[in-house]
Amino acid sequence: MRKLFHLTHSPIACYFRPSVRDFVVREIPLYEPSGAGEHLIVLVRKKELSTFEMVEILSNTLGLKSAQIGYAGLKDKHATTYQYLSIPRSFESKLSACSASLNERGIKVLEHRAHTNKLRVGHLRGNSFFMRLKKLTPLEAQKAINALEVLKDSGFANYFGDQRFGRDGQNYQEGEKILENLRITRDKKIARFLLSAYQSHLFNLWLLERMRLSAMIETCSPRELARNARGYGVPDCVLCDEGVLCALKEQEQFFKLLRGDVAVHYPYGRAFVIDDVGIESARFSKRQIAPSGALCGKKLISAQGVALEIERAFVDTRLREVGSRRYAWVWAQDVAYTYKPEVAQMELTFSLPKGSYATIFLETLLNRSLSQS
Incomplete structure (x- = not known):
C-alpha cells in the first residue's frame, strides 16, 4: 500500500537497511x-x-x-x-x-x-531507537535536519509498518481467508496473528483515506472544494458547503478532525467521541489528545456521524477478535541526530509510544517508502 505523508519536501535520498549494526531497538518498560x-x-x-x-x-x-x-x-x-x-x-x-x-x-x-x-x-511504555542512515550527502542531510525539526512538533501518521504484514506483505490476505473459511489454521496463535494483520491492513486503508481528505482540505481553498467536491474525491458524507470547509481548514494540524471522530487522551487515557471540533482541535495541537482509528472487532467503540460514514467502509463485522482504537497520530520524543559528512552518514535516535513503528517515522522523514532505498 502506498502511504501518504504530510511533509511537503522532495524525497530525501539515502540508504537504510535494517541490520544488527544499523538498527537498534530498546523497550521502555511500563x-x-x-x-x-x-x-x-x-x-x-x-x-x-x-x-x-x-x-x-x-x-x-x-x-x-x-x-x-x-x-x-x-x-x-x-x-x-x-x-x-x-x-x-x-x-x-x-x-x-x-x-x-x-x-x-x-x-x-x-x-x-x-x-x-x-x-x-502491551506491558511496555514505548521503545527507543537508533538508526544509521548511509549515503547521505550534505545537501540531503540538511533537508533531513530541517524535516526533523518540523517532525518534533508536528508528529506523524501512525501507520502500521510493512513488516507487520510479513516478508511478502500478504499476511493480511491470509487473515481474510480465515474469515472466509478458505484457510484452516489449527495453531491459534498463528490464526490470531494473521487476523490481527488483517485488522492492521484495514486501519492503514482508513488512515490513508483520512490523510487524503486532510491533504485536500490543506491544499485547496474552501471555495474550490465546495465547487468541485467530487472531483477532488471529498466523500459525499462531508458536507461540502463553504462554511463547513472553512472550519475544517482553520484547524492548525494537518490531520483534520471530524465531528464524531473517536479521540483518545495522549499519550494514554480514555477514548471519547468528539462533539466540539474546535475545542478538540486546539487540544490536539497541544498533544493533549489524538484521533484514533478502528482495529475492528467486537466491543469496538465506534465513530459517529460524518466520521462513521468514512470509518464503516474499513470495518469488517465478521472479525470476532476484540476490537480497539489505535492512535492515528503520534509524536516522537527525545529526537537527536549526528551527521558525519566524512562518511556521509547520519546517526538518528528517538523514542515512540508502544505500537508505533520506527520505519514509519523514517519514511515520513524521508517522504518516501523505504523500498525506494
Whole structure:
C-alpha cells in the first residue's frame, strides 16, 4: 500500500537497511520488577531473531512450553533488540546454566529479577531507537535536519509498518481467508496473528483515506472544494458547503478532525467521541489528545456521524477478535541526530509510544517508502 505523508519536501535520498549494526531497538518498560513473586522478568539482547523465533529457542533450551513465556511486544528480526520477557521463576537456575548456549544462538541474558505477574502484550511504555542512515550527502542531510525539526512538533501518521504484514506483505490476505473459511489454521496463535494483520491492513486503508481528505482540505481553498467536491474525491458524507470547509481548514494540524471522530487522551487515557471540533482541535495541537482509528472487532467503540460514514467502509463485522482504537497520530520524543559528512552518514535516535513503528517515522522523514532505498 502506498502511504501518504504530510511533509511537503522532495524525497530525501539515502540508504537504510535494517541490520544488527544499523538498527537498534530498546523497550521502555511500563514498570520495574518488584523483586518478589512466582515469575522472572528477563532482559535479553537478541540479534537476527524474530520474537517468535526467540520464544521457540527459549522453549526448547529451557524445556518449558512457549505459552509460559511472556513478552510485551514483537520486535524486529533484522536488528539488535533489547526486550523484556517473563518465565516461571522455577526456571531461574536453568536459565543461568544455559546462558552460554543461548548466547551462541543470538540471545544474551543481561539481567533478571523476580516479579508477581507474567508479562503480557502491551506491558511496555514505548521503545527507543537508533538508526544509521548511509549515503547521505550534505545537501540531503540538511533537508533531513530541517524535516526533523518540523517532525518534533508536528508528529506523524501512525501507520502500521510493512513488516507487520510479513516478508511478502500478504499476511493480511491470509487473515481474510480465515474469515472466509478458505484457510484452516489449527495453531491459534498463528490464526490470531494473521487476523490481527488483517485488522492492521484495514486501519492503514482508513488512515490513508483520512490523510487524503486532510491533504485536500490543506491544499485547496474552501471555495474550490465546495465547487468541485467530487472531483477532488471529498466523500459525499462531508458536507461540502463553504462554511463547513472553512472550519475544517482553520484547524492548525494537518490531520483534520471530524465531528464524531473517536479521540483518545495522549499519550494514554480514555477514548471519547468528539462533539466540539474546535475545542478538540486546539487540544490536539497541544498533544493533549489524538484521533484514533478502528482495529475492528467486537466491543469496538465506534465513530459517529460524518466520521462513521468514512470509518464503516474499513470495518469488517465478521472479525470476532476484540476490537480497539489505535492512535492515528503520534509524536516522537527525545529526537537527536549526528551527521558525519566524512562518511556521509547520519546517526538518528528517538523514542515512540508502544505500537508505533520506527520505519514509519523514517519514511515520513524521508517522504518516501523505504523500498525506494
